[in-house]
Amino acid sequence: MKISTWNVNSLRVRLEHVCDWLQNNQPDVLVLQEIKLTNDLFPHDEIAACGYRAVANGQKTYNGVAILSRIEAADPVFELPDFEDEQRRVLAATVGDYRVIDLYVPNGQTVDSDKYIYKLNWLAALHDFLQAQLSMFPNVVVLGDFNIAPDDRDVHDPESWQGNVLVSDAEREALTGILDLGMVDLFRQFEQADKIFSWWDYRAAAFRRNRGLRIDLILANKSLAENCLSCAVDIEPRTLERPSDHAPVSAIFSSNS
DNA sequence: ATGGTGGCACAGCCA
Numbered sequence: 134m135k136i137s138t139w140n141v142n143s144l145r146v147r148l149e150h151v152c153d154w155l156q157n158n159q160p161d162v163l164v165l166q167e168i169k170l171t172n173d174l175f176p177h178d179e180i181a182a183c184g185y186r187a188v189a190n191g192q193k194t195y196n197g198v199a200i201l202s203r204i205e206a207a208d209p210v211f212e213l214p215d216f217e218d219e220q221r222r223v224l225a226a227t228v229g230d231y232r233v234i235d236l237y238v239p240n241g242q243t244v245d246s247d248k249y250i251y252k253l254n255w256l257a258a259l260h261d262f263l264q265a266q267l268s269m270f271p272n273v274v275v276l277g278d279f280n281i282a283p284d285d286r287d288v289h290d291p292e293s294w295q296g297n298v299l300v301s302d303a304e305r306e307a308l309t310g311i312l313d314l315g316m317v318d319l320f321r322q323f324e325q326a327d328k329i330f331s332w333w334d335y336r337a338a339a340f341r342r343n344r345g346l347r348i349d350l351i352l353a354n355k356s357l358a359e360n361c362l363s364c365a366v367d368i369e370p371r372t373l374e375r376p377s378d379h380a381p382v383s384a385i386f387s388s389n390s
Numbered sequence: 391a392t393g394g395t396g397g398c399a400c401a402g403c404c405a
Contacts, residue, residue, distance in 0.1 A: 142405085146396095194397085194398055195404070242404080334394085335394085335396050336396090338394090
């Protein structure tokens with residue numbers, strides 16, 4: 134079972150990259166963030182031509198998430214319970230034996246902004262939703278753009294980022310609270326090279342200089358994490374013409390989980 | 391260097 138996540142920053146613009154990546158990598162599930170289109174404009178035919186079904190939770194201009202899967206996804210949830218939100222950032226669904234929870238966590242803009250307060254409130258609601266999902270499903274994978282770098286190993290220059298949005302203490306504590314529900318950051322289960330990131334700003338040649346952050350994460354509950362065989366970032370699509378600013382991340386699970 | 395680039399949509403917001 135291979136499950137992957139990718140913030141595509143507009144599915145319209147990146148459709149060809151997504152289709153090529155599906156053909157080349159053959160995941161069982163790929164979850165997308167920032168599709169930036171409404172459900173009526175979702176490219177179901179093109180995705181079907183690659184051999185995948187799709188469930189979308191889309192929105193015009195901003196945000197929007199989707200789950201692509203070889204087999205049909207069931208029992209979708211489109212909202213954080215008891216959290217009023219116009220922004221389409223969550224999509225949970227069951228794919229075979231796995232509960233897949235696709236997230237586009239709010240960016241937060243700056244630590245003194247209203248958007249940062251919204252981010253922390255959103256993460257508190259997410260915590261309660263994940264607690265409930267973990268009590269209902271034996272195999273839970275939570276993945277997407279978390280807009281939080283878990284620790285300083287995930288930041289190209291921790292000193293320059295100190296206290297900034299994406300690395301602030303309150304955000305990292307919120308992530309720790311989610312992990313404390315019984316989840317594992319799969320990437321850190323494995324030996325990894327230094328300075329592996331999943332997002333690089335479009336500006337200032339950040340990718341060429343590898344000035345990035347690891348903010349695209351795959352979490353799994355502990356018993357499922359024990360069946361994880363690998364977790365890796367694929368920077369190849371970030372080298373293409375007109376790339377997303379994020380790279381895809383994939384985890385592979387042994388088939389008996 | 392308080393900018394830089396990119397998507398959406400066509401000015402300015404968001405990242």
